[in-house]
Amino acid sequence: MAEQDHQGEKTMLRKKLAYRTATALAAGLFALAGIGAAATQDVIKLGSITTLEGPFATGGQDAYRAMEMALEEIDYTINGKKIEWIRESSNAQADVALARARKLIEQDNVDIIVGPLSGAEGIALRDYSRTLEGKTIVNGSSGAADTTLRDASPNFFRFSTEGTQWMAGLGNHVYKDLNVGHVALVAADYAFPYAQVMGFMLEYCQAGGAVTKLWSPLNTTDFGSIIANIPQDAGAIVLIQGGTDALAFLTQYAEAGGDLPIIGGSITADQTLLSARGPHQRLMEGMLAAGPIADLNEDPMWVAWVSAYRERFPDGFDSPSIHAFNYYTNTKAVLLALDEVGGDLSDGQKAFQEALAKVEFKNPMGANVRLDENRQAISDIFLTRIVNDGGTLRTAAFGKTEGVTQTMGMDREAFLALGAPSRDNPDCPPAN
Amino acid sequence: MILMSRTQWAVTALALAILAVLPLLLPDFWLSGILGRSLIYGIVALSITFLASYGGFISLAQTMLAGIAGYTVAILAPTAIPAGQNAVSYWLAMPLAVLAATLAGAVVGLIAIRTRDIYLLMITLALAVGFSLFAQSNIDWFNGYEGIRNVVGPELFGQPFRAHAVFYYVALTVSALLYLMVLYVVRTPFGLVLQGIRDNPRRVSALGFDVAVHRIAAFAMAGFIAGCGGVLITFYNIGITPGSIGMTATVNVLVMSVIGGLGHPIGAFIGAVIFTLIDTFAATIYDRDRFNTLIGLVFLGIVVASPDGVLGLGKRLTGWRKQRDAGDGGTPH
Numbered sequence: 166m167a168e169q170d171h172q173g174e175k176t177m178l179r180k181k182l183a184y185r186t187a188t189a190l191a192a193g194l195f196a197l198a199g200i201g202a203a204a205t206q207d208v209i210k211l212g213s214i215t216t217l218e219g220p221f222a223t224g225g226q227d228a229y230r231a232m233e234m235a236l237e238e239i240d241y242t243i244n245g246k247k248i249e250w251i252r253e254s255s256n257a258q259a260d261v262a263l264a265r266a267r268k269l270i271e272q273d274n275v276d277i278i279v280g281p282l283s284g285a286e287g288i289a290l291r292d293y294s295r296t297l298e299g300k301t302i303v304n305g306s307s308g309a310a311d312t313t314l315r316d317a318s319p320n321f322f323r324f325s326t327e328g329t330q331w332m333a334g335l336g337n338h339v340y341k342d343l344n345v346g347h348v349a350l351v352a353a354d355y356a357f358p359y360a361q362v363m364g365f366m367l368e369y370c371q372a373g374g375a376v377t378k379l380w381s382p383l384n385t386t387d388f389g390s391i392i393a394n395i396p397q398d399a400g401a402i403v404l405i406q407g408g409t410d411a412l413a414f415l416t417q418y419a420e421a422g423g424d425l426p427i428i429g430g431s432i433t434a435d436q437t438l439l440s441a442r443g444p445h446q447r448l449m450e451g452m453l454a455a456g457p458i459a460d461l462n463e464d465p466m467w468v469a470w471v472s473a474y475r476e477r478f479p480d481g482f483d484s485p486s487i488h489a490f491n492y493y494t495n496t497k498a499v500l501l502a503l504d505e506v507g508g509d510l511s512d513g514q515k516a517f518q519e520a521l522a523k524v525e526f527k528n529p530m531g532a533n534v535r536l537d538e539n540r541q542a543i544s545d546i547f548l549t550r551i552v553n554d555g556g557t558l559r560t561a562a563f564g565k566t567e568g569v570t571q572t573m574g575m576d577r578e579a580f581l582a583l584g585a586p587s588r589d590n591p592d593c594p595p596a597n
Numbered sequence: 598m599i600l601m602s603r604t605q606w607a608v609t610a611l612a613l614a615i616l617a618v619l620p621l622l623l624p625d626f627w628l629s630g631i632l633g634r635s636l637i638y639g640i641v642a643l644s645i646t647f648l649a650s651y652g653g654f655i656s657l658a659q660t661m662l663a664g665i666a667g668y669t670v671a672i673l674a675p676t677a678i679p680a681g682q683n684a685v686s687y688w689l690a691m692p693l694a695v696l697a698a699t700l701a702g703a704v705v706g707l708i709a710i711r712t713r714d715i716y717l718l719m720i721t722l723a724l725a726v727g728f729s730l731f732a733q734s735n736i737d738w739f740n741g742y743e744g745i746r747n748v749v750g751p752e753l754f755g756q757p758f759r760a761h762a763v764f765y766y767v768a769l770t771v772s773a774l775l776y777l778m779v780l781y782v783v784r785t786p787f788g789l790v791l792q793g794i795r796d797n798p799r800r801v802s803a804l805g806f807d808v809a810v811h812r813i814a815a816f817a818m819a820g821f822i823a824g825c826g827g828v829l830i831t832f833y834n835i836g837i838t839p840g841s842i843g844m845t846a847t848v849n850v851l852v853m854s855v856i857g858g859l860g861h862p863i864g865a866f867i868g869a870v871i872f873t874l875i876d877t878f879a880a881t882i883y884d885r886d887r888f889n890t891l892i893g894l895v896f897l898g899i900v901v902a903s904p905d906g907v908l909g910l911g912k913r914l915t916g917w918r919k920q921r922d923a924g925d926g927g928t929p930h
Contacts, residue, residue, distance in 0.1 A: 218889055252880075253880060254880060254888070256845065257840075258838070258840035258841075258843070258845065258846075259744065259834070259836070259838045259840055259841070260834045260838070260840060260841050260846070261840075263834055263835070264630070264634070264876075264877070267626065267629075267630050268626065268630060268877055271624075271625055271626035271629075271630055272624075272626040272627075272630065272877075284742070284743065285742055285743050285744060285838050285840065288743055288746055289746065289834070289835065289836065289838070292678075292746050292747050292835045292836065293835060296749075296759060296835075309743060311743070315678070316678050316747070354734065355733070355734070355741055355742050356741055356742050356743050357742075382734065585679075587736060588736075
């Protein structure tokens, strides 16, 4: 009997607890759900995604600095409408960027998203944007070619250039101006370097050059076998590696007594390499590369932008990073298009998206930016050289290729027929 | 056979009924972005909890198994970008994907057959990390770092799979079925032997049961569960990348299982809901640059307050009340 009583009591208690928990949960759910429901007409909601966690956290921070600058320039107002900026953070993983984008669109009801920062995230958001109606996603700093080249989405816009475009002009410069007919290519074995290699080789092979490819996995520490395999008759090394991989290669190459000129990719000459001390510095001075920005550029727009950046963010970088530059350029395009339509986002953002597709302006490097029919930027790419600027190594622009298209000046059909860049595509090995 | 006591049935039925009518009450984001997402990751966490609570095996390879199902469905998907050579209908791709995960689960069980505790953890971790690195460097099948995109899932009742209500109900149905399946299996002779292995493998062996075969079967079943989750996760993420199965993803699912509580299968889903809520709203509640600190502190708090997760906390609370009631004159027994 006592046993039964106790059982009954336990059941009661369980029921009570279950009931209370359910009530509390339901109450909590509705309270939270209510937050997202209040949206007003005279506020433009701008969401953004960058990486404040993971390997690119410092770049993500810098990206938000630049976005803040762009928004402060117009005092967060378009035609009397306030811009509400909702920031989110990812960790450079596609799934996380997608979850954040869903939250921004579905929970926070943002009208426009600026972001993300890295390649796979960009492709994930491109796919998500295709499922949306009346919403716009504008790239942050992601640079995978396929985001806009193949299967483009009508709701995804990119005002920054991508990995293949960034190499424009370098192949011709190496072959024609430096008179190097055979280079050793030392590159990391994944998608972004493939795109960069394609950008370089399209020009270089066309001009008549030959390339010996030496691939290494990401995060390689020992380049001994690669250094041993550099051909005797190579006139230069094209190094498409980033961060610590590039540092490891250059250090080991310098220690092995290597003295071939180094041609870098767009992410080779980053701060890891420029600020590190060691034997690699001997090879760094004079290293060539190509990309959308350079630390030193005589264009007055760039000079003014860098000094505004330094003044606004004394604890920021010495010179704004490529992510800051890309986020600024993309945000600027959004603000210009919003201004054009007076902040009117009605009718499924039709007028706004049309204005966005037609926006034409100058980015902080002083380069003209406009979009092609896939909503991908056509802009100028700079040849850069590393110079010793009073004891610090910096990149300086010394030439530019104007109006570089995503198809590298080729016909779209012909370019697509070349196929996606890979280890073996394109290819122009030396004859012997 | 009794799966649950009458009260537990009542609570389960009530919970399912509430979950079934939620689409009428909740905004879309809460349906798919919070609850749906919790359910599909909860399924993968369920496979960890099943192995841990009834077999005593902590496996870190479950996210990898979900990934094997995800990659299988992505490679076979008719809408995939880049398109595979062997695209088939989603209705064929899905069972094949779950089958692949089940087989892979058995293989993991076979590889880890002689290991327990920390060594099992190490072997399964090595497999998980190895597979994600392989997926990242393999271009031909897995398309490397960028992964396979645009895996949108089949149409159901003339609606796209990603429609909030469709996705939610599918996730709910699959979760409920797998949950009941786990409760059923642990009461079959197979499940009882499994629990015997957990408590004393040598004695079970002496009784004439083949411990190795039971272990492999348990891992295969966990692979089946994780595979179901993996297919749904791939549809939810509109594709799969190596990041979906990397270290972070593996640890996230483990965290869900642990904060929910490894003592009972429902802990997986409780943990998944808590994880998803914090992961989604931490940045809104707390400083955007440092919200990971908040996430870490909450999880640390839960584990410190209750080593057996939220589930254990609940049990201890009711146990504490029971004791107090007993002190008040209840009948001790």
